[in-house]
Amino acid sequence: MVALSVASMSAGVLCAQQADPVRPLLRYTETSPAAVLPDEILYLDRPAVIESYLAALDGRPPDWPRLYGAGEDAHMDRLFEENRARDRLRAGRPALARRIAFVWEGVMTGYDAETGGFRLAVGPKVLPTAWGHVRFKPDGLPAGLIAVPPPEQREQFRARRADGETIEVDLILTGRLLSEESIIYDFAHEEKGQGMVMPVVRVERIDYFLAE
Secondary structure, eight states: OOOOEEOOOOOSOOSSSOOOOEEEEEETTTOOHHHHSOTTOEEOOSHHHHHHHHHHHHSSOOOHHHHHTTSOTHHHHHHHHHHHHHHHHHTTOGGGGOOEEEEEEEEEEEEETTTTEEEEEEEEOOEEETTEEEOOEEESOOSOOEEEOOHHHHHHHHHHHHTTOOOEEEEEEEEEEOSSSOEEEEEOSSSTTOEEEEEEEEEEEEEEEEOO
16 A cells, blocks of 8 residues: 555545535445446556556657656656647547546545544555556545445444554546646656656546455
């Protein structure tokens, strides 16, 4: 699990207005994201699917060694030009308007008696692909993520947390890329020269799944 930050985000269906951040906690053994999401959603959970989607948007991966060069300051100028050129070429492509879903990671941080759910801290899930490391960036999420398990499981989760157990939750985030600056190409801070691809998605819906 990647490093997690306290959530300043919510769950729910987000359209023109912020929706209720409280959502049910589902189990992979009882259902699946494919069963929950609308049929037209492209679920980007595997490298091969992500690579195909990126190809439909941008054609080919960046030439990361050329962009990075010797690591001198000029590589930031090359990155800037690469991003602007790809933004221009991407405009109007059908894949840009397609609704997609991706995964973030979370953990339960505390019980909310009013909703009978558990507050979440969340962070991005980084996936290695042939295009570089992919890290989706959600846009427009309100505060207050709360996952609500079935009533008969509520005390079980409270007891597990009281015993010090970390309970992980997957967030399936659905939305569309921003029309401008929809994908940001950058280099990872932790690994010199490692390309990073960051699709920026305006989130319309969130579903919670217990990561067990």
